[in-house]
Amino acid sequence: MADRLRVSVSGIRGKVPSALNVENASKFAAAFSSYLEKGTIVLCRDGRESSRMLAMSSISSVSASGMDCIDLGRLPTPFLQFFLNKNSYSGGLSVSAGHNPCPWNAILLLDCEGHYLEASQGPEVFNVYESGTFEKAPWNKLGKIKESTFPFHFYLKALSKVVHFREIKNAHFKIIADPCNGAVSPFLKPYSEFFGLNIISINDDIDKPFSHSPEPSIENSSQAEAVVKATDSDLGFLLNSDGSRISLVSEKGIGLSEEMTLPLCLISLKEKIKKVVSTVATSSLVDWAADELDLKVIRTKVGQSSVTHTMLAEGAKAGGEGSGSFAFLPFSPGYDSLLALTLILDLMAREGRKLSEIISPFPSLTRKKIKIEIPPVKIYRVMDHLEEKYAKEHPDYTDGIRINRKKAWFIIRPSLTEFILRIMIEGKDAEAISSIEDEIIERIRT
Amino acid sequence: MRASDLKISISGIRGIVGQSLTPQLILKFSEAFTSFIGEGEIGVAQDTRPSGNMLKYAVFSGLLSCGATPVDMGILPIPSLQFYVKAKKLKGGICITASHNPVEWNALKLIKKGGFFLNPYEAEELLDFYYQGRFKRVHKSGIIKKENYPFKIHENKIFKFINREAIRKRKPKVIVDPCGGAASPYVKNFLEKLGAEVICINSRLSNGFPRNPEPLPQNIQKLCESVKKYGADIGFAQDADADRLAVVDEKANPIGEEYTLALAVNHYLSSRKKTPVVVNLSTSRVIQDISRKAGVELIRTKVGEINVSRKMLEAGAKIGGEGNGGIIATDIHACRDSFTGMALILEYMAVSKKNISYLKQELPLYRMIKEKVKANFSDRKRIFNLIKSKFKQGQINTEDGLRIEYPEYWIHVRPSNTEPVMRIIIEGKNKEQIDSLYSEIKEHL
Numbered sequence: 094m095a096d097r098l099r100v101s102v103s104g105i106r107g108k109v110p111s112a113l114n115v116e117n118a119s120k121f122a123a124a125f126s127s128y129l130e131k132g133t134i135v136l137c138r139d140g141r142e143s144s145r146m147l148a149m150s151s152i153s154s155v156s157a158s159g160m161d162c163i164d165l166g167r168l169p170t171p172f173l174q175f176f177l178n179k180n181s182y183s184g185g186l187s188v189s190a191g192h193n194p195c196p197w198n199a200i201l202l203l204d205c206e207g208h209y210l211e212a213s214q215g216p217e218v219f220n221v222y223e224s225g226t227f228e229k230a231p232w233n234k235l236g237k238i239k240e241s242t243f244p245f246h247f248y249l250k251a252l253s254k255v256v257h258f259r260e261i262k263n264a265h266f267k268i269i270a271d272p273c274n275g276a277v278s279p280f281l282k283p284y285s286e287f288f289g290l291n292i293i294s295i296n297d298d299i300d301k302p303f304s305h306s307p308e309p310s311i312e313n314s315s316q317a318e319a320v321v322k323a324t325d326s327d328l329g330f331l332l333n334s335d336g337s338r339i340s341l342v343s344e345k346g347i348g349l350s351e352e353m354t355l356p357l358c359l360i361s362l363k364e365k366i367k368k369v370v371s372t373v374a375t376s377s378l379v380d381w382a383a384d385e386l387d388l389k390v391i392r393t394k395v396g397q398s399s400v401t402h403t404m405l406a407e408g409a410k411a412g413g414e415g416s417g418s419f420a421f422l423p424f425s426p427g428y429d430s431l432l433a434l435t436l437i438l439d440l441m442a443r444e445g446r447k448l449s450e451i452i453s454p455f456p457s458l459t460r461k462k463i464k465i466e467i468p469p470v471k472i473y474r475v476m477d478h479l480e481e482k483y484a485k486e487h488p489d490y491t492d493g494i495r496i497n498r499k500k501a502w503f504i505i506r507p508s509l510t511e512f513i514l515r516i517m518i519e520g521k522d523a524e525a526i527s528s529i530e531d532e533i534i535e536r537i538r539t
Numbered sequence: 540m541r542a543s544d545l546k547i548s549i550s551g552i553r554g555i556v557g558q559s560l561t562p563q564l565i566l567k568f569s570e571a572f573t574s575f576i577g578e579g580e581i582g583v584a585q586d587t588r589p590s591g592n593m594l595k596y597a598v599f600s601g602l603l604s605c606g607a608t609p610v611d612m613g614i615l616p617i618p619s620l621q622f623y624v625k626a627k628k629l630k631g632g633i634c635i636t637a638s639h640n641p642v643e644w645n646a647l648k649l650i651k652k653g654g655f656f657l658n659p660y661e662a663e664e665l666l667d668f669y670y671q672g673r674f675k676r677v678h679k680s681g682i683i684k685k686e687n688y689p690f691k692i693h694e695n696k697i698f699k700f701i702n703r704e705a706i707r708k709r710k711p712k713v714i715v716d717p718c719g720g721a722a723s724p725y726v727k728n729f730l731e732k733l734g735a736e737v738i739c740i741n742s743r744l745s746n747g748f749p750r751n752p753e754p755l756p757q758n759i760q761k762l763c764e765s766v767k768k769y770g771a772d773i774g775f776a777q778d779a780d781a782d783r784l785a786v787v788d789e790k791a792n793p794i795g796e797e798y799t800l801a802l803a804v805n806h807y808l809s810s811r812k813k814t815p816v817v818v819n820l821s822t823s824r825v826i827q828d829i830s831r832k833a834g835v836e837l838i839r840t841k842v843g844e845i846n847v848s849r850k851m852l853e854a855g856a857k858i859g860g861e862g863n864g865g866i867i868a869t870d871i872h873a874c875r876d877s878f879t880g881m882a883l884i885l886e887y888m889a890v891s892k893k894n895i896s897y898l899k900q901e902l903p904l905y906r907m908i909k910e911k912v913k914a915n916f917s918d919r920k921r922i923f924n925l926i927k928s929k930f931k932q933g934q935i936n937t938e939d940g941l942r943i944e945y946p947e948y949w950i951h952v953r954p955s956n957t958e959p960v961m962r963i964i965i966e967g968k969n970k971e972q973i974d975s976l977y978s979e980i981k982e983h984l
Contacts, residue, residue, distance in 0.1 A: 108678070109676075109678040110604065110676035110677065110678055114604060114676055115566050115570070115600040115601060115603070115604040116563065116566065116567060116570075118600075119562055119563050119566055119597070119600070120563060123562070123563070142678070142679035142680055142681075143678050143679065143680055144680075145603060145680050145682070145683070146599070146600045146603035146604050146680035147600070149596045149597075149599040149600035149603065149683075150562065150566055150596070150597060150600030150601075150604075152596045153562035153565075153566070153593055153594070153595075153596035153597035153600065154562050154563075154597075156562075156592065156593035156596070157556075157561060157562045157593050195678065195679075196678035227561075229557045229558065229561065230557055231556065231557035231643065232555075232556040232557060232588065232589055232590045232642060232643045232645075233589060233746065233747075234557075235556070235557075235589060235590055235592075235593050236593070238592050238593070238596065
């Protein structure tokens with residue numbers, strides 16, 4: 094049952110080839126092209142072994158619909174979002190499952206400005222997909238297919254304007270990068286040259302399979318931790334496969350939670366922002382940082398679509414999630430790991446402080462993230478059942494069930510990307526957290 | 540009954556782009572092909588139809604999906620793809636071409652190892668994979684390889700086999716008309732390397748093919764005019780995928796596609812080894828006369844390149860082909876090949892020191908009528924029975940449709956593999972007799 098295709102506002106996702114394959118990729122791209130009607134679709138993919146075939150079938154469908162197609166090849170999703178934002182094309186397709194391990198893959202839909210589709214747009218594309226009636230251009234009106242390269246120098250230039258370029262350059266940081274053989278790998282060298290960094294990369298061969306689960310987290314940090322220590326570096330970082338998420342390793346060789354990325358970015362941007370959008374499943378570190386910086390926090394559903402569209406609606410420039418994601422609208426609409434990294438380097442350079450010093454005032458919180466596999470047909474029954482049990486505590490239903498207790502808060506919600514329930518518990522008291530964990534598991538089982 | 544323009548048959552998949560031929564169908568068909576033929580390198584070539592690019596990406600995705608490695612050959616004639624598959628020991632090949640069909644059509648032609656088309660049993664098996672969705676999909680797709688000048692090994696093989704010295708000495712003036720098809724990027728250079736002086740017409744596809752791509756006398760008027768205008772020694776016309784060849788003589792007359800094969804066979808048997816000759820059941824008797832004169836056996840097979848080429852290998856025949864202008868010389872490969880055909884005919888002119896019109900005149904003259912009549916599946920039996928009852932005395936062969944042979948003439952009636960029509964071919968020496976036979980048959984239909 095885990096092999097079902099997962100359809101969400103961000104696109105389609107599933108295990109290749111049982112759930113996601115060239116056939117439904119082709120139909121999905123045809124549906125998206127038919128929905129957009131005319132113009133050009135820009136496409137990119139990550140380095141996964143299944144991404145090439147899914148991209149090829151998508152390209153064929155775009156052309157068959159009569160829309161032109163620009164293929165940017167292997168490229169991080171945030172770069173495509175940046176590209177769409179600075180040019181005038183009709184939309185984008187990114188073949189990448191981000192943090193999901195192989196054999197998962199996904200096809201993400203992007204609008205003409207590089208945003209994920211809005212909650213209301215997704216279903217319109219799915220309706221075309223389900224109807225199976227796609228635009229078909231005659232032989233002399235087929236879309237042109239063009240292979241092109243992403244103008245990375247242009248991206249770097251824009252990025253340098255968001256930060257204090259000279260300060261970063263003068264700091265001569267020594268950094269350990271673990272891009273997990275993902276789509277950012279080939280860009281690290283020009284990035285480090287541009288910012289005057291000394292980046293030593295591990296797992297940076299895009300032609301190789303993922304060296305570990307492509308999810309930036311403490312669990313996956315051990316390699317980077319060891320190398321940071323051994324080389325006496327200033328910083329280490331981990332990326333997911335499409336470069337939308339990042340987690341850090343301090344100069345002491347200690348892996349930091351991916352939840353720290355967002356507050357660090359906020360501190361770096363300080364006076365440039367007044368509001369931040371985050372999700373109900375993100376650490377209260379955000380609230381702490383917002384208090385310090387005098388920011389307004391708006392909490393929304395999980396996922397890039399709801400966060401960025403809330404940012405647009407609320408006029409918030411900054412937004413992100415506890416997964417290690419951060420977006421800054423004046424730069425680009427996408428969650429962008431290199432943006433987050435550069436902001437944090439900027440902070441370190443300006444304050445002349447080490448990363449461990451910067452995070453030392455952070456409140457010490459214990460956090461537990463749990464995944465429980467549940468067959469897709471049962472997920473909503475389990476959620477109903479839990480709603481009933483927690484009704485008395487007046488839960489926040491923004492996304493799943495969130496309960497705020499004195500010693501800890503927790504959230505239980507179905508994953509957008511996999512057939513699992515995600516649970517996060519956070520608080521200061523480790524004992525309280527494990528008793529909540531036991532309680533939730535028991536309530537799910539009964 | 541409503542006929543679809545989509546044809547999924549043992550000949551492959553064929554349809555009109557923008558109507559029935561969608562990327563979804565093409566990629567599924569490519570998946571079925573890979574599942575049937577197995578993982579490995581599969582050459583992908585296309586003719587010049589603008590829809591080729593869109594379809595190529597669908598083919599790539601279908602091949603990758605089932606674990607094959609596509610080798611992208613770009614625009615390439617089908618005989619060159621067949622040669623490449625054989626020479627480089629690829630697992631198979633897919634050519635994106637609807638051959639002589641109009642430009643809005645496209646199709647996939649499937650090639651197995653050795654450069655051969657699928658035989659009917661293999662094609663049936665492939666269709667089983669397709670219809671049952673028995674796809675051996677993988678989650679790791681491989682890479683796409685790119686071949687930059689795949690024509691090279693093909694032409695080099697021909698150059699080794701042909702007496703280029705003789706052609707160079709004669710330096711014939713050649714007009715070639717590739718119909719803006721897959722031969723366009725290569726043919727001028729190829730003929731020049733053979734030793735000819737070359738003018739290439741219709742070398743580009745603009746808003747469709749510059750002429751009807753089937754190299755029949757009525758479609759190659761411009762070639763005839765050019766031969767006259769430039770005072771050329773010969774004119775060649777190819778179809779869109781460059782397997783068939785038509786010839787225009789120095790007097791600007793099309794010699795007829797049946798005589799393309801006749802010239803090649805006559806030259807081969809007089810200049811090289813005496814081997815059996817294999818042609819299909821619809822091919823002119825002129826080949827029979829040539830074979831008899833050379834003292835070699837003539838073998839006839841069902842229509843279709845694969846039937847002829849299999850028989851050639853089985854019988855040890857070195858020369859043969861199909862009367863529609865498809866020359867096969869197994870010294871190169873057992874495939875219809877207009878390049879091999881042009882080389883043999885130029886060599887014939889050079890070695891014999893004769894003009895094409897003279898070389899044709901040396902051969903017996905036949906009157907052949909090739910027509911097609913619309914007929915769906917249910918009409919076929921009726922037509923067969925009718926003709927059988929009219930021509931009782933003839934020698935009947937039902938290997939491929941119905942063929943009736945008399946001493947003075949023969950009639951062949953067979954359903955087309957690619958269109959809902961019956962093909963009718965009548966040939967004999969007496970023009971009046973053949974014409975009246977045809978009107979008699981037509982009346983009955």
